[in-house]
Amino acid sequence: MSLAEQVYLVVGMLVEGFLVLLAVSSALERKGRAVLLSSLACVLVAAGWYGWYALLASESLWLLMLPAMVLLGGIFFFLPFGSFQALRVGSISEQVDERDVMFSREEYQPGTEHYETYYAAHPEYKAVDDRMRRLPELLEPGGRYYDKQTADPIDAVFDKIVTLATQVDGQTSLRRGELGTAEATATIKAEVLKMGADDVGIAELNPMFVYSHVGRGPEPWGRPIVNSHRFAIVFALEMDYHEVEQAPLLPITRETAKQYLRAGEISVALAKRIRECGYAARAHIAGSNYQIILPPVAHDAGLGELGRMGYLISPKYGARVRLGAVTTELPLLLDRPITFGVQDFCETCLKCAINCPSGAIPVGGRKLVRGVEKWPLNVEKCIHYWRAIGTDCGLCMKVCPFSHPSTPIHNLVRAGCRRSPLARRLSICGDDLFYGQRLRLPAGPG
Ligand code: SF4
Ligand code: SF4
Structure with missing residues (x-):
């Protein structure tokens, strides 16, 4: 097996591992929609990744395109760039009664x-x-x-x-x-x-x-x-x-x-x-x-x-x-x-x-x-x-994306959000996708 093939398969396993972890972690959090979507993603990514391999195993350059995209995505997710806003506090001149x-x-x-x-x-x-x-x-x-x-x-x-x-x-x-x-x-x-x-x-x-x-x-x-x-x-x-x-x-x-x-x-x-x-x-x-x-x-x-x-x-x-x-x-x-x-x-x-x-x-x-x-x-x-x-x-x-429990997946996302504006935008979309944007209010007892 060539080096390109080995890199391709290892990166594929890492991506799959991430999705499996996401599904398990969502199950522990009792988030049905997130379990369903991450499981679906697991199957689709596996099919796409290994289908691409079956098609292009001998074309090193084409084969390495997917791992390169994953690597670039990872770099941009964690790279500190863009403006960083802090809470702006001016001079406060009155107390609250x-x-x-x-x-x-x-x-x-x-x-x-x-x-x-x-x-x-x-x-x-x-x-x-x-x-x-x-x-x-x-x-x-x-x-x-x-x-x-x-x-x-x-x-x-x-x-x-x-x-x-x-x-x-x-x-x-x-x-x-x-x-x-x-x-x-x-x-x-x-x-x-x-x-x-x-x-x-x-x-x-x-x-x-x-x-x-x-x-x-x-x-x-x-x-x-x-x-x-x-x-x-x-x-x-x-x-x-x-x-x-x-x-x-x-x-x-x-x-x-x-x-x-x-x-x-x-x-x-x-x-x-x-x-x-x-x-x-x-x-x-x-x-x-x-x-x-x-x-x-x-x-x-x-x-x-x-x-x-x-x-x-x-x-x-x-x-x-x-x-x-x-x-x-x-x-x-x-x-x-x-x-x-x-x-x-x-x-x-x-x-x-x-x-x-x-x-x-x-x-x-x-x-x-x-x-x-x-x-x-x-x-x-x-x-x-x-x-x-x-x-x-x-x-x-409850709905705030920062309120998710401290699990390896959420901590990884937090680490990206701390540094990169791109990570923040992606996390907001991801949160809406996996957990839903709107909650339905429960009915009262009886
Ligand atoms: S009504 Fe509920 S959701 Fe709205 S600010 Fe008050 S506690 Fe938060
Ligand atoms: S806007 Fe989003 S991140 Fe900010 S407090 Fe509200 S739910 Fe949390």
Whole structure:
């Protein structure tokens, strides 16, 4: 057998191996359409590849044409070229008031002092918020996907998270530990990962990402928030792929609650540990107790980029993450924001916007929002939809191509997307082809 024939057959086996791996990996992910298409591709490529061989085994030049095309395709898929966009952040000159945040506005009940005071100052939100209040609350009867048996245990987890709110801060020890900055950073990161986080980073806390006034939680409503900590330790927890795949049904909310509880427990334990070393530290937990806006701080800590849907997209887990944070005055080494092609990818992809049932995610270009160039999410539409269905939806997280599990195939595609604009375009087409561009919404129970 000539060298050209040997090269031809080896490349053919590699291509077939890739397709078999894709089919197996899709089967493990329970993606029927991807299994079908990759199996079909397996058969067609095998027939075409070996048919070409049968025809041209003696014509080395013609025979090597197919391996050369595969090689060129591979090179262009992984070659870094073209412009590389990073998230554009200008100067941010105003803080967000937590009282204006949708989760706070949801809590203002007609007849209460908060309701009267807030809507006297912000009549522009009154009609839209009153309409929202007529819808059932999350995990309450009346939502399209409500099911008591699943909803009640989730509610219990959220109640448990709220009990952590009293433990977020405390007395700082008067005796300071003797750790150097590099050693303290390494120790803190190792401890956070040991406690169960999947990724961790450190940012200098931008004071513009600290809320200006308390909007919810145990502290007095409307009190100015004072947090002068210089550092933020931010960590990400991966959400279970198969639970996210069930979005917009209740399992997505079960997974959200589970990860927020883990994030709360880790943050509270970490903040306590730092205070015991003689440095002020405060945990920021879900359900009423954030003093900071987590996604941009997580971006600053190098945990990911902000995507079209407004969530942080992690390089490893995509949008399937929940975040936790501790702010502190313990001196630490800073991480830097990362870019891995998300801005460019989101410009063409649109999959979350196409599949968002409430129309909350824009299909157009980015806009400057408080100094950050991003896609402005219509939070009102999103939360209205949550209340109408009784879960926290998560469809955008589920359909995002970055949310695929961390398998050799998806990691290979991620590696290409990180470098090459061509890889991003091909991946968007491939994702639509193998996983479908539009999802069909499930009917409610009964
Ligand atoms: S959670 Fe659902 S409603 Fe909200 S932005 Fe995502 S897809 Fe749209
Ligand atoms: S679904 Fe597409 S457009 Fe939306 S955040 Fe993910 S990559 Fe960006």
